[in-house]
Amino acid sequence: MLELKAVESGYGETQILHGLSLVSQKGKVLAVLGRNGAGKSTTLKTIMGLLPLKAGEIEFDGKPIGAKTFNVANGGIAYVPETRDIFPSLTVRENLEISAKNFGRSGSEWNMDRVLELFPRLDERMSNSGSQLSGGEQQMLAIGRSLLMNPRLLILDEPTEGLAPIIVKLIHDKLQELKTAGLSMIIVEQNFGFATSLADNVAVVSKGQVVWTGNAAEIRAANEVQNKWLGI
Numbered sequence: 001m002l003e004l005k006a007v008e009s010g011y012g013e014t015q016i017l018h019g020l021s022l023v024s025q026k027g028k029v030l031a032v033l034g035r036n037g038a039g040k041s042t043t044l045k046t047i048m049g050l051l052p053l054k055a056g057e058i059e060f061d062g063k064p065i066g067a068k069t070f071n072v073a074n075g076g077i078a079y080v081p082e083t084r085d086i087f088p089s090l091t092v093r094e095n096l097e098i099s100a101k102n103f104g105r106s107g108s109e110w111n112m113d114r115v116l117e118l119f120p121r122l123d124e125r126m127s128n129s130g131s132q133l134s135g136g137e138q139q140m141l142a143i144g145r146s147l148l149m150n151p152r153l154l155i156l157d158e159p160t161e162g163l164a165p166i167i168v169k170l171i172h173d174k175l176q177e178l179k180t181a182g183l184s185m186i187i188v189e190q191n192f193g194f195a196t197s198l199a200d201n202v203a204v205v206s207k208g209q210v211v212w213t214g215n216a217a218e219i220r221a222a223n224e225v226q227n228k229w230l231g232i
Contacts, residue, residue, distance in 0.1 A: 001026040001184055002047070002065075002077075002153060007056035009046040016042040018208040019056065024153065024201075029175075029185045031199035031216070033192070035231060039208040040188040041082060044157050048072050048079045060153070078151035082158040084142040088131035092122055095130055095141055099148035108150045115144040118174060136167035143174070154178070155186045160194055168194065192232055196220055204229045 002024040010016040016039045024030040032040050045051045047058060049069040058065040066072050073079075086095050100112055116123040119140040125133060133141065139159060146154060159175070160168045168191070175198055179185065189195040196202065196216045204212040204225065212225050219225060226232040 001061060002186070003057075003059045004043070004047070005057040005059070007043070007046060007058060008054045009042060009051050010054070011042075011051065015054070016208050017046065020205070020209055021056075022203045022210050022213070024184065024186050026184055027182050028200040029179050029187060029198050031195040031202045032186060032188045032205060033195060033202060033219075033230060034205035035229070036190075038205045040205050041157055042208070043205065044079065044081075044155055044186070044188060047155065048077070073149060076150075076152035078146035078149040078154050080139075080142045080146050080154070080156045080159065082161055084138045086130040086133075086138055086141050086145070089129060091127055091129055092133070092141055093126045095145055096122075096148060099145045103149040110147045110150050112148070115147055118147070118177070119144050136163050136170070139163065139167070139171060140174075143171075147178075151183075153184045153186065157188045158190060159187065160189065160191050172198065192226070192230065 004020060004022050006019045006021055007017050008015060008019060020039065020043060032043065034040050042051060046053055049067055049072050060075060060077065066075060096112060096115065121137060122140055122144055125137060130138065130141065159171055163171065172194055179198060187195055187198060196219060199216045201215055202213065202219045203210050206229050211229055
């Protein structure tokens with residue numbers, strides 16, 4: 001579905017990715033793991049066109065991905081950044097309507113009602129501004145807004161960052177629902193248990209390269225890999 005081939009990218013003259021290659025399969029969840037600074041978030045930003053692709057190829061459904069972020073989004077990839085990036089001065093309803101109006105189509109799989117069914121707490125907070133939400137509510141809003149884009153691939157960067165354990169479990173359960181429904185996902189996550197319990201496949205990144213690939217069961221059993229590349 002999504003394939004990165006020998007990708008090089010970074011910030012200005014600072015190169016972060018050094019020939020990184022990975023594959024995300026349709027209908028599967030890929031967890032991208034690694035220590036801080038390994039290049040995980042840089043990988044996601046490069047996919048989304050937020051950082052320039054300096055070398056290599058990125059293909060989505062066998063075709064080169066667009067260089068501009070809006071082209072990537074229009075092509076069917078939605079991105080939930082680590083910073084969530086909701087609009088703090090807009091209400092929950094207005095944040096959601098931005099996606100619904102721009103990406104909603106007659107007969108779309110995801111609409112406002114379905115998002116509110118997935119996250120009932122958002123229904124209770126529709127008139128509140130983004131700045132009035134807790135961290136967990138902001139994450140729900142960021143995911144809900146992305147789902148209203150009706151993506152074929154959902155990319156999440158550190159979805160549990162800074163959240164209380166009870167909210168982490170809620171987010172896990174909701175992502176599990178999305179997985180069961182067949183939504184393809186890529187998840188970058190520091191929480192090893194969270195990531196591997198959702199993932200079908202795992203790619204471990206270090207110094208801008210993929211250093212290990214396998215399935216979730218394999219990495220849970222690979223203590224040496226965990227110690228060497230993840231510090232677990």
